[in-house]
Amino acid sequence: MKLSDLNELAWQNLREAFLRNSLTTLGIAVGVASLVAMLSLGIGLQDMINRRLERGGLFDSVLIRPRTNMVRPGREARDRLMGRESEPVVAPSRLDDQARRKLAQLPNVIEVYPEFRFTGDARLGQEGRLTDVASLPVSASSNDAFEGMLGRFFSSPEAREIILQMEMAESLAEIQGLQAANLIGKRIVLRYAGREQLPAESLGGGPGGENASPDEAALGFSIVSSEIPLQVVGIISAEVVFSTPGTIGRSGAFVPLAVAESLRVVQGNDMREVVGNSIMSAGQQYANLTVRVERASAVPAVQEAAQQMGFSTFSLLDFTRSMRRVFAILDLLLGIFGSLALAVASLGIVNTLVMAILERRREIGVLKALGASDRDVRQLFFAEASVMGLAGGATGVLMGWGIGRIIQFVTAAYLQRQGIPAENIWMVPWWLVAGAMAFSLAVSLVAGMYPASRAARLDPVEALRYQ
Amino acid sequence: MQSNGLAIRTDQLVRHYKMGEALIRAVDGVSLEIGAGEFVALLGSSGSGKSTLLNLLAGLDHPSAGTVEVLGKSLGAMNPLELSRHRNQTIGMVFQSFNLLPRMTVFENVELPLRLAETPRSERPPRVQEAIERVGLAARLKHRPGELSGGEQQRVAIARALVNRPRVLLADEPTGNLDSHTGEEILRLIAGINRPADGTAPTTVVMVTHERPLAEQFANRIITLADGRVAHEERL
Numbered sequence: 001m002k003l004s005d006l007n008e009l010a011w012q013n014l015r016e017a018f019l020r021n022s023l024t025t026l027g028i029a030v031g032v033a034s035l036v037a038m039l040s041l042g043i044g045l046q047d048m049i050n051r052r053l054e055r056g057g058l059f060d061s062v063l064i065r066p067r068t069n070m071v072r073p074g075r076e077a078r079d080r081l082m083g084r085e086s087e088p089v090v091a092p093s094r095l096d097d098q099a100r101r102k103l104a105q106l107p108n109v110i111e112v113y114p115e116f117r118f119t120g121d122a123r124l125g126q127e128g129r130l131t132d133v134a135s136l137p138v139s140a141s142s143n144d145a146f147e148g149m150l151g152r153f154f155s156s157p158e159a160r161e162i163i164l165q166m167e168m169a170e171s172l173a174e175i176q177g178l179q180a181a182n183l184i185g186k187r188i189v190l191r192y193a194g195r196e197q198l199p200a201e202s203l204g205g206g207p208g209g210e211n212a213s214p215d216e217a218a219l220g221f222s223i224v225s226s227e228i229p230l231q232v233v234g235i236i237s238a239e240v241v242f243s244t245p246g247t248i249g250r251s252g253a254f255v256p257l258a259v260a261e262s263l264r265v266v267q268g269n270d271m272r273e274v275v276g277n278s279i280m281s282a283g284q285q286y287a288n289l290t291v292r293v294e295r296a297s298a299v300p301a302v303q304e305a306a307q308q309m310g311f312s313t314f315s316l317l318d319f320t321r322s323m324r325r326v327f328a329i330l331d332l333l334l335g336i337f338g339s340l341a342l343a344v345a346s347l348g349i350v351n352t353l354v355m356a357i358l359e360r361r362r363e364i365g366v367l368k369a370l371g372a373s374d375r376d377v378r379q380l381f382f383a384e385a386s387v388m389g390l391a392g393g394a395t396g397v398l399m400g401w402g403i404g405r406i407i408q409f410v411t412a413a414y415l416q417r418q419g420i421p422a423e424n425i426w427m428v429p430w431w432l433v434a435g436a437m438a439f440s441l442a443v444s445l446v447a448g449m450y451p452a453s454r455a456a457r458l459d460p461v462e463a464l465r466y467q
Numbered sequence: 468m469q470s471n472g473l474a475i476r477t478d479q480l481v482r483h484y485k486m487g488e489a490l491i492r493a494v495d496g497v498s499l500e501i502g503a504g505e506f507v508a509l510l511g512s513s514g515s516g517k518s519t520l521l522n523l524l525a526g527l528d529h530p531s532a533g534t535v536e537v538l539g540k541s542l543g544a545m546n547p548l549e550l551s552r553h554r555n556q557t558i559g560m561v562f563q564s565f566n567l568l569p570r571m572t573v574f575e576n577v578e579l580p581l582r583l584a585e586t587p588r589s590e591r592p593p594r595v596q597e598a599i600e601r602v603g604l605a606a607r608l609k610h611r612p613g614e615l616s617g618g619e620q621q622r623v624a625i626a627r628a629l630v631n632r633p634r635v636l637l638a639d640e641p642t643g644n645l646d647s648h649t650g651e652e653i654l655r656l657i658a659g660i661n662r663p664a665d666g667t668a669p670t671t672v673v674m675v676t677h678e679r680p681l682a683e684q685f686a687n688r689i690i691t692l693a694d695g696r697v698a699h700e701e702r703l
Binding site for chain 1: 521525527528547550551552554555556560562566568570571579580582583584585588627631
């Protein structure tokens, strides 16, 4: 029999016992709905976390550090845990301006910038507050941390401006008995430890060598207290995590990258160079560089290229590999729980179709007498199971979508009452809709196997005798 | 194709059933030849094996021994799919209790063998119309069986049996559920199918009945069965 005829007959047959078949279909719909609702929550949560990380500009960034021969106990185990592969054995290279230029020339690289992080003393009048200060590239303005900030982002890459974190702003404003918001537009002074390169002749042997102390001569530079006036232009809310991957930290104040670069602040790697006493004479190195690439998929290639250049790399993709594994397991578990309801519903299909065989025994005999083959009868029952499966699947997807919407609505309302911005924790991608429908159809067909085979095997003579 | 003008030929046809310990000899060595275009009535008391023989000729039942040939083809040599085609294309069956599907309209009931034959959709309405006109029910196409009288239902069943233009019509007590007047009308219809007035090819009819007067009136041969064997045979 042709598929269109099978479907027509299946619909006709199902309409005959409308209530029973509707209830069976509803059972499948509930099963599919629980599956869709569970998975849409799992997917939604995963998407929410991915989205947040992506908006933080962390997925499309690679952190480049100079490779050192530092012994880091447990590093191998940590790498394994993070799903990171071991870096290739390449001689370490200097992370300096030349390396920065080379990295910027790699395919798909948008920008390469260093991160400066130092302790500064933000002074308002005669008093000050110590805090961590971090540099920010102009591209960070798209970071969701600046959504709803007080004031604005830096007016230009070289602007002598500063953005404060709320707690820091409150502490600083307290000095003059102000509200944090009143700091916007005020000038503050930022004190920091500056690095002053000593002239070559002062490093021993030269005519001016006697000007440098023995300690300074050993360092190659002197550390001086420096300061810069900055205008407060913005205040961001609490708990903001900026930074390059791997050095996630919280800072109380942020200055434009070009400004931070011009300050010649003493960095942690300066000390490492001094202790290592290896490349000191060759000039300043960066503590790290952040490479922003066009898209997350280009990150692995950039990482590999940087490793081949002799640097150590890290990206959040490494971290999310293990996170995705966790979500995959979570989705699987949610899927299994959701499928249980569908499995129970499939028993309803078996029951309905077995009942149909008993009720339509004579009809099956008539069909066979008129020329229906065993295959025709089997296909007819499969078609009925499929119709129930597809109808149940479609209804279930709609119900699951509705349940998800309700959970989303209730969660959003709850979060808002708690003073937390609402998040979208629910998502029904097209593949979930298609997958749920296909799964529902497959379960229905499996459930229809026994009744279909039993109907096909009916002896027509016996069936025609049945009253 | 038929062999030597024969539509049906059976040779020592046997169908035994086991019911518990007892062996039921429903058909017990029946050999007969039915020519193309004949109208044969199978008579006999209840349990004489008439319906079993008819089921064997239709290929609905399988013989315990012996052979059945329809239009020169041995049913024993056919696989299940070929047997289905045989029932669909070569044979038309009419039952005592009509066996129409109650949820389908007259049109849909008659169309059913065409669906099974995978006849193109566009060809079906004229074929159904032709069959239904032959039984005189053209005005009732959209009615359901429950809205028809017994005689009308049997006419629909005959139209359904004819829609694939079979060469052999097997009727199992077609008048059994009808009053005598309607029964006679139905047999007149079957006789018309057996020998069409318009000169088109005759259809071989084998009819099971226990109404001898009607058989004598319409059939041209009566075969009487008793205890699964041919007890008597007479040409009219």
